Amino acid sequence: MDAEQFRAAGHALIDWIADYRQTIESRPVRAQVEPGEVRRAFAEQPPESPVAADILLRDLEQKIVPGITQVQHPMHYGWFPSNASLASTLGDIASSGLGTLGISWESCPAATELEEVVSDWMRQLLGLSDAWEGCIQDTASTACLTALLIARERASDYSESRGGLQGEDKPLIVYTTGEAHSSVVKAALLAGFGRDNLRLVDMDPETRAMSAEALAAQIEEDLNTGCNPAAIVASIGSTGVTAFDPLAEMVEIAAEHAIWVHVDAAMAGSAMLLPECRHLWSGVERADSISWNPHKWMGTILDCSLLYVRDVEHLVRVMSTNPSYLRSTVDDEVKQFRDWGIPLGRRFRALKLWYHLNIDGIDAIRERLRRDLDNAQWFAQTVDATDDWRVLAPVTLQTVCIRHEPEGLSGDALDRHTLAWVNAINQSGDAFMSPSQLDGRWMVRVSIGVESTTREHLEQLWALLQQRAREALT
């Protein structure tokens, strides 16, 4: 494909994207396809001869789009808001168009330095001190793994340069809670700590936040039995019920024993753009690493996860490689972001943040977040004020955990009822929510915060919920 063919096909694609984004509301929220249906729409063998771009555009519309769960749909309340704002989409397109290679500063100085600029802008917008330096990673899963790897190396005095984790006498221990995101457990296992050395610390039964006393006691016990407490992962806005671990107390305890504290604020980090929310991570300045995803509620298109650390030298020492073919004459004067994470090659992801912040502007972004906080409060109060409906956890941000509990239903029967009405709604395509478990029982998470979701959409959702729950009873 030459540049003129690209130009023509690109214009057609842009028009198609604009139309697609404009008409999302007319599509079902959850993809209506069966397993294997999309796959069977494509040939099993690779194409033998070239196909024109307009045929692919037709296939996009007819074969791909029906297989997409529309997370940009205003009636999407599943998982978390995964806003792909059009401003950031434009920046992502610019990144593709430039076709840069990010393996070193020299391979694309602009990609490195704009990433420094926007990471620092975001630091300021979050109210973090300039002790923090950041970079963009793909996801909070990867950022958390990176954090646990550098925590492992600090606690083991760089065991990677000797016998590795297998050369350690004292077992290294990681602390978190049962509310932590699945990626935390995954990261601990992949980093080699082992499940036996992962402590799920007790929580406050009401808020589901970590109990600081339980943490202190657990560390004490581990020290007494010859273990090496290495890392604490604090959930700042847990996935299940948006619980906030007591960070200020945790960093205090960690400091006594020089334990690495990683703050997982994947979803709730966006809230820290609002000064009135920052009390929720009070103590953050004494943590060691923070990750959060602009690609969630804030709306910078996936993948865009920010990782901040205070001790850059330590991070780089653990993660760096410096082979001769990647050296240049200016290595001492520049950042090499390959040494800040796992991958060597990196896309020019700074552009999507740069476009997003410049075009939409931080005021509009903040206003939208506040709208969502208001909507969540309204929704929770409405649900709570209605007979047989319950809000199951404090609504601190934009997620409301609910259950319809009609008289006489409990235990497994209640579980069946919950799954019946939520699956009925999800299958209908009218709205989408995530069923989730709380204390072993099913509930429904209503995660509010799609860019296009207004109060009217929530009113619509509430009517739908009541109707489907009634229907499920009969």
Add this chain to the structure above:
Amino acid sequence: MDAEQFRAAGHALIDWIADYRQTIESRPVRAQVEPGEVRRAFAEQPPESPVAADILLRDLEQKIVPGITQVQHPMHYGWFPSNASLASTLGDIASSGLGTLGISWESCPAATELEEVVSDWMRQLLGLSDAWEGCIQDTASTACLTALLIARERASDYSESRGGLQGEDKPLIVYTTGEAHSSVVKAALLAGFGRDNLRLVDMDPETRAMSAEALAAQIEEDLNTGCNPAAIVASIGSTGVTAFDPLAEMVEIAAEHAIWVHVDAAMAGSAMLLPECRHLWSGVERADSISWNPHKWMGTILDCSLLYVRDVEHLVRVMSTNPSYLRSTVDDEVKQFRDWGIPLGRRFRALKLWYHLNIDGIDAIRERLRRDLDNAQWFAQTVDATDDWRVLAPVTLQTVCIRHEPEGLSGDALDRHTLAWVNAINQSGDAFMSPSQLDGRWMVRVSIGVESTTREHLEQLWALLQQRAREALT
């Protein structure tokens, strides 16, 4: 930004991208900026009020582009070809436009299933048997780390579910050579094996391929001293001199001791699209995992690295998480690619491969690869036939390692001369090559294979090399 604003700005951006790609040859290859120069072109504080998209386009042109090393430039011979074909760029743009969320099959069935389809197409095009199943990862670094993690868990009988690597009695050992890519060492260290347990096996001094005899002897010695040989990483086309480890012999040795074999064909995997090159990885069907990057020579825009494994069940067992909020009613019938790698959230990367294969067609891609192989042979013969110039390693694919060795220059003086002429060329912006070390001495890697590089460009390069090398002597 609303859809109509996006449409207008998108059209302008597409035109700008088409113009940019058309005029790349008129730009310097290596970015001509000093460290910090791009950063200083941007404000230290985040923008307070919104900025129009056309202002950003102007900034792209004036502030960003001068900071890009033009790897799409026909005179780029650095590192490796990092082709961002316009067909795949279009697919990447479609992916951004769709704004999908890939955290589970349910969140975007089309992203999962098209990835299955194109991974299988690529398997067929590489001539691999259907024992292999693949997925798209960001880079070969991440794929190699994933491979070493699953190798670690196989060798330790799933130590992650117990005391982790630190609970192992026998040290787990990883084998590779000093020619292996830096990401292999990095992966071994991050996976917790430790540098003491990384064996850099002796190589054939001529080809710099691993010595199979040395490998067998090393494994024997490790077994005798109570170690647990866990993984062998074979370089199929090393970065330095495109060395090919003797895979057929290595898998034979590995099979005797049930050692995991990972094939790192990051760059050279593209060559396996050509049946006449496949003898270079003879034995591959008995390996356990393979990674290679369509985002290099083949030209599917970064990031697009394919990871193939034979034992999917094992991969998923090591990498999977299955929290309640990610479950759906069809989990038994679908693939969950989150369980095939580190990140949970994934972009819709299958689209760029799908666009690339459909629009350009495999025949044209193969023809271009063969053109590059011919060009490399021509270039190597031309250099080799010239007094004072040497080709330092066999030219198996498209990389030619050269040195200008005028009479009377050796040792450090020769190093200074080499760096002088290559840096002079790189700084001029006329062409770009990677200086690299071989046996502790500097040489220059001429990596041929940018989409737009023709024989004429190589003739131009050869004239430039001779001129600059002469000048460096005076």
